[in-house]
Amino acid sequence: MARHTLPTLVAIDGPAGSGKSSVSRAVARRLGFAYLDTGAAYRALAWLALDRKTDQTQADAVTALLKDFDYSIGTDPDEYFVTVGQTDVTDAIRSPEVSAAVSAVARVPAVREALTELFRSLAANVDRPGVVVEGRDITTIVAPEAEVRILLTASEEARMARRSAEITTQSAQTVAEQLRSRDRADSQVVDFMSAADGVITVDSTHLDFEQTIDAVIDVYHTRTKRALNE
Numbered sequence: 001m002a003r004h005t006l007p008t009l010v011a012i013d014g015p016a017g018s019g020k021s022s023v024s025r026a027v028a029r030r031l032g033f034a035y036l037d038t039g040a041a042y043r044a045l046a047w048l049a050l051d052r053k054t055d056q057t058q059a060d061a062v063t064a065l066l067k068d069f070d071y072s073i074g075t076d077p078d079e080y081f082v083t084v085g086q087t088d089v090t091d092a093i094r095s096p097e098v099s100a101a102v103s104a105v106a107r108v109p110a111v112r113e114a115l116t117e118l119f120r121s122l123a124a125n126v127d128r129p130g131v132v133v134e135g136r137d138i139t140t141i142v143a144p145e146a147e148v149r150i151l152l153t154a155s156e157e158a159r160m161a162r163r164s165a166e167i168t169t170q171s172a173q174t175v176a177e178q179l180r181s182r183d184r185a186d187s188q189v190v191d192f193m194s195a196a197d198g199v200i201t202v203d204s205t206h207l208d209f210e211q212t213i214d215a216v217i218d219v220y221h222t223r224t225k226r227a228l229n230e
């Protein structure tokens with residue numbers, strides 16, 4: 001009987017706007033790996049809370065949503081989608097309302113436990129030789145055993161400039177304040193501002209997009225070669 005080999009895990013954490021999703025997706029494409037965006041699940045649950053008019057500050061009410069959280073995500077880097085039940089929420093989960101609500105949902109311990117299990121199962125069952133998983137606690141909680149663990153950072157100034165270039169419907173000041181306040185709230189729950197032991201920092205402040213992808217791929221090759229020699 002064929003033995004199921006676990007996919008190679010590339011874990012990437014970092015603050016909002018550091019380039020986790022865009023860089024991880026591009027790295028997955030280059031390596032022929034799957035791509036798992038974990039923030040999408042927290043966003044989808046926040047979307048459900050808003051849809052059901054659930055008070056996101058009430059941990060019990062948010063936890064109760066988990067029982068009918070019928071969540072699905074595409075892990076092919078070229079076919080990304082997010083659904084809740086029959087509803088495609090791929091775009092809706094990026095709305096300012098969801099971004100403002102998501103940290104309250106993500107701080108509920110029962111939510112973190114359930115989603116961590118879900119991420120482990122999704123990552124273990126991809127149909128590619130590896131998977132790039134990105135979020136806030138992948139290198140530390142979800143997959144501390146990952147072969148490659150990276151903290152992707154950039155200065156607050158660079159992250160804000162990149163994000164506000166993307167969002168044209170809000171002022172640069174509003175975008176910056178939302179980014180800062182989300183990082184502040186999220187970092188009370190998990191530490192994604194400093195690299196844990198064994199985690200390599202890639203600082204993209206002075207790198208363009210392609211250089212950042214190259215830097216991550218370099219870390220991948222260095223770490224996987226070293227693992228082969230150990």
Ligand SMILES: Nc1ncnc2c1ncn2[C@@H]1O[C@H](COP(=O)(O)OP(=O)(O)OP(=O)(O)O)[C@@H](O)[C@H]1O
Pocket residue numbers: 014015016017018019020021022023039162163166204207208209210212
């Ligand atoms: N090195 C870079 N140079 C220039 N732009 C970059 C670089 N890395 C990422 N970007 C751009 O910065 C923006 C934010 O990146 P991205 O959405 O991937 O960040 P993120 O860390 O996933 O953010 P969030 O956690 O808020 O979802 C995107 O427009 C992306 O194309």
Ligand SMILES: Nc1ccn([C@@H]2O[C@H](COP(=O)(O)O)[C@@H](O)[C@H]2O)c(=O)n1
Pocket residue numbers: 016038039040042043102103106134135136137138182186
């Ligand atoms: N591993 C993770 C990933 C995300 N979160 C929470 O979800 C929010 C949205 O994440 P994005 O990557 O899409 O920005 C984020 O602000 C966190 O609240 C998390 O807790 N852990």
